[in-house]
Amino acid sequence: MTILASAFGRWRKWQPTLRVETLALIASLYFSLAFNGLFWKSWLAGRSFAQADTWLFAACLFVALTALHFILLCLVLNRWTAKPLLGLLIVVTAFAAYYMSTFTVFLDPSMLRNVLRTDVKEAGELFSVGMLPHLFFYALLPLLLLFRIRLRRDSFRRAVLVRLLSIFLALLVVAGSLLLIFKDLAPLMRNNKEIRYLITPGNYLYSLARVLGADASAATRPREPVGLDAVKAESWQQRKKPVLFVIVVGETARAANWGLSGYTRQTTPELAQLDVVNFSQVTSCGTNTEVSLPCMFSVYGRRKYDDDKIRNSESLLNILDRVGMKVIWRDNQSGCKGVCTGVEEHKLGNSKVSEWCDGDRCLDEILLHGLDGILADSKGNLVLVLHQLGNHGPAYFKRYPPAFRKFEPVCETADLAKCSREAVVNTYDNALLYTDHMLAQTIAFLKRQDGKFDTAMIYLSDHGESLGESGLYLHGVPYSIAPKVQVEVPMVMWFSPGFAASFSLDKGCLKQRSGLPASHDNLFHTVLGLLDVRTGVYERSMDLSATCRP
Numbered sequence: 001m002t003i004l005a006s007a008f009g010r011w012r013k014w015q016p017t018l019r020v021e022t023l024a025l026i027a028s029l030y031f032s033l034a035f036n037g038l039f040w041k042s043w044l045a046g047r048s049f050a051q052a053d054t055w056l057f058a059a060c061l062f063v064a065l066t067a068l069h070f071i072l073l074c075l076v077l078n079r080w081t082a083k084p085l086l087g088l089l090i091v092v093t094a095f096a097a098y099y100m101s102t103f104t105v106f107l108d109p110s111m112l113r114n115v116l117r118t119d120v121k122e123a124g125e126l127f128s129v130g131m132l133p134h135l136f137f138y139a140l141l142p143l144l145l146l147f148r149i150r151l152r153r154d155s156f157r158r159a160v161l162v163r164l165l166s167i168f169l170a171l172l173v174v175a176g177s178l179l180l181i182f183k184d185l186a187p188l189m190r191n192n193k194e195i196r197y198l199i200t201p202g203n204y205l206y207s208l209a210r211v212l213g214a215d216a217s218a219a220t221r222p223r224e225p226v227g228l229d230a231v232k233a234e235s236w237q238q239r240k241k242p243v244l245f246v247i248v249v250g251e252t253a254r255a256a257n258w259g260l261s262g263y264t265r266q267t268t269p270e271l272a273q274l275d276v277v278n279f280s281q282v283t284s285c286g287t288n289t290e291v292s293l294p295c296m297f298s299v300y301g302r303r304k305y306d307d308d309k310i311r312n313s314e315s316l317l318n319i320l321d322r323v324g325m326k327v328i329w330r331d332n333q334s335g336c337k338g339v340c341t342g343v344e345e346h347k348l349g350n351s352k353v354s355e356w357c358d359g360d361r362c363l364d365e366i367l368l369h370g371l372d373g374i375l376a377d378s379k380g381n382l383v384l385v386l387h388q389l390g391n392h393g394p395a396y397f398k399r400y401p402p403a404f405r406k407f408e409p410v411c412e413t414a415d416l417a418k419c420s421r422e423a424v425v426n427t428y429d430n431a432l433l434y435t436d437h438m439l440a441q442t443i444a445f446l447k448r449q450d451g452k453f454d455t456a457m458i459y460l461s462d463h464g465e466s467l468g469e470s471g472l473y474l475h476g477v478p479y480s481i482a483p484k485v486q487v488e489v490p491m492v493m494w495f496s497p498g499f500a501a502s503f504s505l506d507k508g509c510l511k512q513r514s515g516l517p518a519s520h521d522n523l524f525h526t527v528l529g530l531l532d533v534r535t536g537v538y539e540r541s542m543d544l545s546a547t548c549r550p
């Protein structure tokens with residue numbers, strides 16, 4: 001007891017006095033050493049430490065990385081802000097580093113936007129007991145040290161002088177060390193731009209500033225209208241029944257595990273029994289929901305990708321609304337990401353329907369709940385978008401009811417690295433089985449409306465997923481370097497005989513087309529084509545159904 005008491009007494013007395021600059025330097029060194037594992041692994045990949053220039057390269061990188069963060073800290077830290085800001089930075093960075101190393105994520109602006117738009121439930125699912133030791137060593141211990149430190153007071157003039165001199169020296173150090181390794185660095189940066197997003201915490205601070213800046217400038221101007229000239233084609237005058245068109249936006253389903261597209265396991269047994277058109281070579285616009293969703297409903301797409309324009313323009317749904325169809329976005333996830341601005345939105349993720357919801361989350365069949373009432377109220381043509389929770393990870397085991405636990409053993413934790421790869425894949429595949437069921441249920445529902453509506457459905461997943469291949473988990477790797485499994489997605493279409501007849505659609509022809517490559521960029525034009533909407537922004541060459549209609 002006495003030993004403990006005296007140790008505690010000594011700890012109470014230990015209160016070193018430091019300059020803010022010294023503290024900033026210590027913190028920068030700590031960031032370089034503790035939180036940049038992925039950075040070191042990627043930037044030094046393929047080099048041998050038996051060679052002297054590898055050591056020089058590593059040393060210069062280390063000095064530049066530390067000095068860069070030192071400059072950043074010198075710009076924001078003073079005697080009053082130093083402890084709270086550094087404390088916050090250490091905690092957030094410890095979290096960020098944990099996810100970066102566990103799932104190999106790059107914190108670029110698109111990823112950060114995804115993180116910022118994540119709801120509390122999604123964030124809660126990412127938290128796991130496995131991260132507690134990491135947080136204890138990398139956040140709590142440094143915080144205890146940080147709060148023992150006393151900061152030295154200086155006269156204002158002297159403080160400013162020391163600060164300016166520190167920043168100037170640090171700039172010289174950065175320039176000098178980068179110049180020394182410029183020959184090696186230049187090609188690395190040119191061929192592999194994305195690895196700068198591994199510089200932690202600079203990556204998320206930079207991305208945060210970019211996202212907030214873009215959002216602030218977007219908030220001050222109205223959305224650009226798209227397809228103001230849109231009208232229904234003449235064929236609509238002879239149509240006997242109204243149209244009910246359903247777009248199911250999937251989540252995190254990858255083509256590699258899609259039964260209909262040739263996966264060795266049958267993950268789509270119910271759809272396989274139905275007369276559907278399965279597109280087996282579809283690529284997504286992005287590797288996360290924040291990029292893919294706005295992009296697939298936009299006139300720009302990946303071909304003319306411009307994040308700012310896409311976010312600030314009307315979507316396909318606004319055009320359908322303009323030609324007089326009632327459009328409803330029904331959501332079981334984190335919202336429509338701006339796609340449904342101006343149309344009706346139903347948020348179902350917080351429903352309390354006990355058949356589908358556990359008070360926290362709902363299974364995707366909630367999206368079909370109450371549709372009879374909506375249909376009974378509707379008088380004309382109806383477009384429903386059903387936004388699934390799908391295979392949203394890492395808690396795949398929560399995405400399906402017990403009856404779909406077909407592939408075993410499963411991984412019943414969000415800490416995927418703790419499970420065998422086999423268990424992770426089993427759990428993911430079980431969640432796909434449930435999506436297959438939900439889509440079959442949707443088609444069954446549409447069939448029941450045959451007397452009243454001509455019906456059709458398009459299912460399209462927003463992006464794929466990594467399931468541990470080369471150490472990667474989840475999704476969101478920058479598009480240019482993303483593995484195929486994150487960008488190859490399933491797409492399925494189904495048309496009632498009434499719909500096909502009314503729009504003179506040749507399903508056999510579409511089935512032939514479905515074996516060829518397609519992408520998210522096709523959705524906008526294909527839906528306009530299938531629904532026979534005329535507008536100058538429609539491109540026939542992008543319409544997958546164009547050659548299958550007269």
Ligand SMILES: [Zn+2]
Pocket residue numbers: 251252288289290462463
């Ligand atoms: Zn997504």
